[in-house]
Amino acid sequence: MGIPLLDATDRQIVHILTIEPRASFRTVADVAGISDQTAARRYRRMAESAGLRVLGVPDGSRLGWTDWFLRLQTTPGGADSIAEALARRSDTRWVHLASGGTEVICTLQARTEEQRDALFLRGLPGSRRVVQITAHSILHDFTPGPWREATRALSPAQLALLAPGGRPPGIPPSLGGNLPLQTPPTSR
Numbered sequence: 001m002g003i004p005l006l007d008a009t010d011r012q013i014v015h016i017l018t019i020e021p022r023a024s025f026r027t028v029a030d031v032a033g034i035s036d037q038t039a040a041r042r043y044r045r046m047a048e049s050a051g052l053r054v055l056g057v058p059d060g061s062r063l064g065w066t067d068w069f070l071r072l073q074t075t076p077g078g079a080d081s082i083a084e085a086l087a088r089r090s091d092t093r094w095v096h097l098a099s100g101g102t103e104v105i106c107t108l109q110a111r112t113e114e115q116r117d118a119l120f121l122r123g124l125p126g127s128r129r130v131v132q133i134t135a136h137s138i139l140h141d142f143t144p145g146p147w148r149e150a151t152r153a154l155s156p157a158q159l160a161l162l163a164p165g166g167r168p169p170g171i172p173p174s175l176g177g178n179l180p181l182q183t184p185p186t187s188r
Helices: 008-019 025-032 036-049 079-088 113-123 145-149 156-162
Strands: 066-074 092-098 103-110 130-137
Touching (some): 008 025, 008 036, 008 156, 025 036, 103 113
């Protein structure tokens, strides 16, 4: 199966969902200039073929959490089980195997110093298969180029529809969801 390519409409749907993750298909359709059935069909297609998911993930940096980049060297044959155990942890962001199956690279998000210490000082060194640990605190994440494109698909007029106070055309004020109501100016 080939890699699914996203056309301009697909990119607009993704951009809308990055701004308003709880947008209805009607809102997505009105902003993108398509029917709500088309918005729903395209969303389902991207979910099935490209793995598109809308998730609510807290921004740990705003909560004082620290991201850690870990490199674990293991005995031969030990990386798989350690990687699987790390992947099951709620504080693990991602895990990769490298170096012929003897190295695990991952990022973790420590919510407290106690959580960090429990993993680094008692958890990982306690595994007989871990030979060496290298840990680095991540100071700043830079967004890779392809991800920036996901937030450049909408025109300024479309972005205005998603801004507080904006309302996609065709949605009466009573159905505007969490958008504030606007009253027309009165003439005197």
